[in-house]
Amino acid sequence: MAVALAAGLGLGGWAGPAMADTAAPTASEAEIVVIARKREERLSDVPIAITAINTASLAKMGANDLSGVQGAVPNVNIVQGRGSSSSANFYIRGIGQPDALGTFDPAVGVYVDGVYLARIQGALLNLFDVERVEVLRGPQGTLYGKNTIGGAVNVVSRKPDLTRLKGEGALSYGDYNETTAKGYVSAPIVSDVMALSVAGIYDHRDGLVTDPRNGRLYNDRDNTSVRAILRIKPSDKLDIQISGDFTHQRTAPTLGYLTAPLLQTNFLGYVTTLAPADPYGPYSYRASSSLGADKGQRLNHWGLSGTINYELSPAVTLVSVTAWRKLRTDFYVDIDGTQYQVGDVFVGQRQRQFSQELQLKYNSAKLKGVFGLYYMNEQVDSHQEAYANDLFAFGTTPITFTRYIDDAQNTKSYAAFGQATYEFTPALSLTAGLRYTKEIKHYDRCTVTASNLGALNGIAYCFPQNLPAPYTGNDRASFDAWTPTVTLSYKPTGDTLLYASAARGFKSGGFNGRVNSNGDISVTRSGVTTIYPSFAPEKVWTYEAGAKGSFANNRVMLSGAVFYSDYRDFQARVGNGTNVGLGGSFPVLNAGKLRIWGIEFEAMVRPVQGLTLSASVGYLNAKYLQFDDPRRTAAGGGAAAFSCNPTGSAITCQPAFAPPLTLRLGADYRFAVGADTTLTLGGELRHVGKQWLSVDNRDGLKEPGYFLGNLYAQIDFDQRYYLRGAVKNVTNTLYRTDGQEFSSVGNIQTVYYGDPRTWTVTVGMKF
Incomplete structure (x- = not known):
């Protein structure tokens, strides 16, 4: 179903970007169905701020992965995570977690066919066989629960067709030798009973960043992904879906660009500048690395899941979702982005998870509900190496330094939940839900150093047993x-909706995965040092009111909402600390309170046949009410001069990844150019306002705001074949997407940039 993106990108899923199908809306297009509340509903009936984007619209946007919608959805930040070609940095309404270490949980939950992905590595999913992507804004603490304090991204795959053979394929070529091949086929094995679908993608692009010293290329793409789904429906009461997927990635490292002088500490008492800020001048996709040609990034990601829907009665359905996933990554990351070995690391991670969810769905004329149980067991083991042979010197003598780390974390998560909607009248309904979540974490970590300086060589530290210093911590935490939710909704007409809601979100606490000394887990206040072996959960209450409606036979669609969030105990990874250990210290603070409020509005208008105009705007006002940062008490200033603590001080501090304005304007026009042949011309303008790219608001780690323009043209033949040309970032705008702040290690402060202007040509067909 070619659902227009005009009916997908917006609060409530109404507004539409330029890549929408501009034909007059059909009845089926008006009936967009989502599963945001774990049951199928018309998008227009769901009292949630939700975006629904279908596969055809994603293709027209040129979105090979989830980062392709960056800037298109109000108050949503979805970009490639720092230093990795496959990690995802999700922020929704100013709430997120960019750290990729296995001990930090994401704040936006990513789900594939109802299965939660526990790590942000591999979460920047290739979008090759999806029916749609649903982005739910605001805490989803009842039905989704685990780590959805900011929102949820729900990826829904296409189900195999039980009655007919169908498929599609596309081949693209573009700038930087981009070559992408996609294929999908669905075939019935036993008509009306069993069907199988297989989809795959090969996605390659040469590196965007060149090292001027040797011509090596970085920031490339090289991914192959496949997914197979077997659907069995032996009767009208039973529907079984078994899915398997595999992703294989082999890329060069992803390099950022240095924005502050890179420093070397000399044990004779002075500091040497190794590299200046902007070492190659204004950024032009040039950067250097000390990593060898064989030091790239490797990812293998497997998944197997089974979903059973069994109708116990006309009103009651039992659903079981069982899943196993395995993730293996071997990533070399050059954090400083220079030829010096100051912030070079290897992270080898082995993650596996098992989850089981049971749902009991009830559906009657007046009452509809979902009740269930959830269990997940996740094991994350990692081996890390940090190379810093240029971080220290003793006079003119270089000091070698490598840190070796082995750690492991096990998480068991249990939940019971229920949510029900009661219709007082056909127009007025009340939804209430409640979830109880309990998580138990066990963490072990050991680290040892190797150096040609005896004083640094062999320093060992194990968590929870601190060697050689005494330690009284605990390796377990629960x-x-x-997390309740309540929503009152009212439908003045069948095509309009008003709603008001309150929801609580929760993100689990955990252990600092950078415990190299007591400085990472201790806080000193008024001369008293306290050890915190773990950090506490985050919590948020969000209050929202919204409206959505369609008019003039779906030719005008409007939506809007206002929201207010009380966000507490947010988990901030900051630099330095009160007791700076060897090679820097990285405490994690439950820093304080934020007040976040905003407005979201979207509109789509089809004034004449074939023409679609769309607009969306998001305003976000995020402010710290408290940032309890003990670094402000550090003697002699130093690190304190850069600390993020507006409470009782004149230091300016703003939440990261919270641009005050996101804006999008789009238009496209589709018209006939011959028998069974149409031409579509489309364009859009996106704006993302100023935002900080790290918790510590360093001047170099911010994006001052940018505009992006995208254009495309597509000609369709006989509704089966098409040829599309697209240009992204037509003005070749430089814009920053993420940042690395490890200022306590050689003053490392690097930023990552989005793609330059690129073009692609695609040929495709479907049957």
Whole structure:
């Protein structure tokens, strides 16, 4: 179903970008169905701020992965995570977690066919066989629960067709030798009973960043992904879906660009500048690395899941979702982005998870509900190496330094939940839900150093047993929370909706995965040092009111919402600390309170046949009410001069990844150019306002705001074949997407940039 993106990109899923199908809306297009509340509903009936984007619209946007919608959805930040070609940095309404270490949980949950992905590595999913992507804004603490304090991204795959053979394929070529091949086929094995679908993608692009010293290329793409789904429906009461997927990635490292002088500490008492800020001048996709040609990034990601829907009665359905996933990554990351070995690391991670969810769905004329149980067991083991042979010197003598780290974390998560909607009248309904979540975490870590300086060589530290210093911490921690939600909705007409809601979100606490000394887990206040072996959960209450409606036979669609969030105990990874250990210290603080409020509005208008105009705007006002940062008490200033603590001080501090304005304007026009042949011309303008790219608001780690323009043209033949040309970032705008702040290690402060202007040509067909 070629659902227009005009009916997908917006609060409530109404507004539409330029890449929408501009034909007059059909009845089926008006009936967009989502599963945001774990049951199928018309998008127009869901009292949630939700975006629904279908596969055809994603293709027209040129979105090979989830980062392709960056800037198109109000108050949503979805970009490639720092230093990795496959990690995802998700922020929704100013709430997120960019750190990729296995001990930090994401704040935006990513789900594939109802299965939660526990790590942000591999979460920047290739979008090659999806029916749609649903982006739910605001805490989804009842039905989704685990780590959805900011929102949820729900990826829905296409189900195999039980009755007919169908498929599609596309081949693209573009700038930087971009070569992408996609294919999908669905075939019935036993008509009306069993069907199988297989989809795959090969996605390659040469590196965007060149090292001027040797011509090596970085920031490339090289991914192959496949997914197979077997659907069995032996009767009208039973529907079984078994899915398997595999992703294989082999790329060069992803390099950022240095924005502050890179420093070397000399043990004779002075500091040497190794590299200046902007070492190659204004950024022009040039950067250097000390990593060898064989030091790239490797990812293998497997998944197997089974979903059973069994109708116990006309009103009651039992659903079981069982899943196993395995992730293996071997990433070399050059954090400083220079030829010096100051912030070079290897992270080898082995992650596996098992999850089981049971749902009981009830559906009657007046009452509809979902009740269930959830369990997940996740094991994350990692081996890390940090190379810093240029970080220290003793006079003119270089000091070698390598840190070796082995750690492991096990997480068990349990939940019971229920949510029900009661219709007082056909127009007025009340939804209430409650979830109880309990998580138990066990963490072990050991680290040892190797150096040609005896004083640095062999320093060992194990968590929870601190060697050689005394330590009284605990390697186990448990966290639990009740997360309720309540929504009152009113439909003045069948095509309009008003709603008001309150929801609580929760993100589990955990252990600092950078515990190299007591400075990473200790806080000193008024001369008293306290050890915190773990950090506490985050919590948020969000209050929202919204409206959505369609008019003039779906030719005008409007939506809007206002929201207010009380966000507490947010987990901030900051630099330095009160007791700076060897090679820097990285405490994690439950820093304080934020107040976040905003407005979202979207509109789509089809004034004449074939023409679609769309607009969306998001305003976000995020402010710290408290940032309890003990670094402000550090003697003699130093690190304190850069600390993020507006409480009782004149230091300016703003939440990261919270641009005050996101804006999008789009238009496209589709018209006939011959028998069974149409031409579509489209364009859009996106704006993302100023935002900080790290918790510590360093001047170099911010994006001052940018505009991006995208254009495309597509000609369709006989509704089966098409030829599309697209240009992204037509003005070749330089814009920053993420940042690395490890200022306590050689003053490392690097930023990552989005793609330059690129073009692609695609030929495709479907049957």
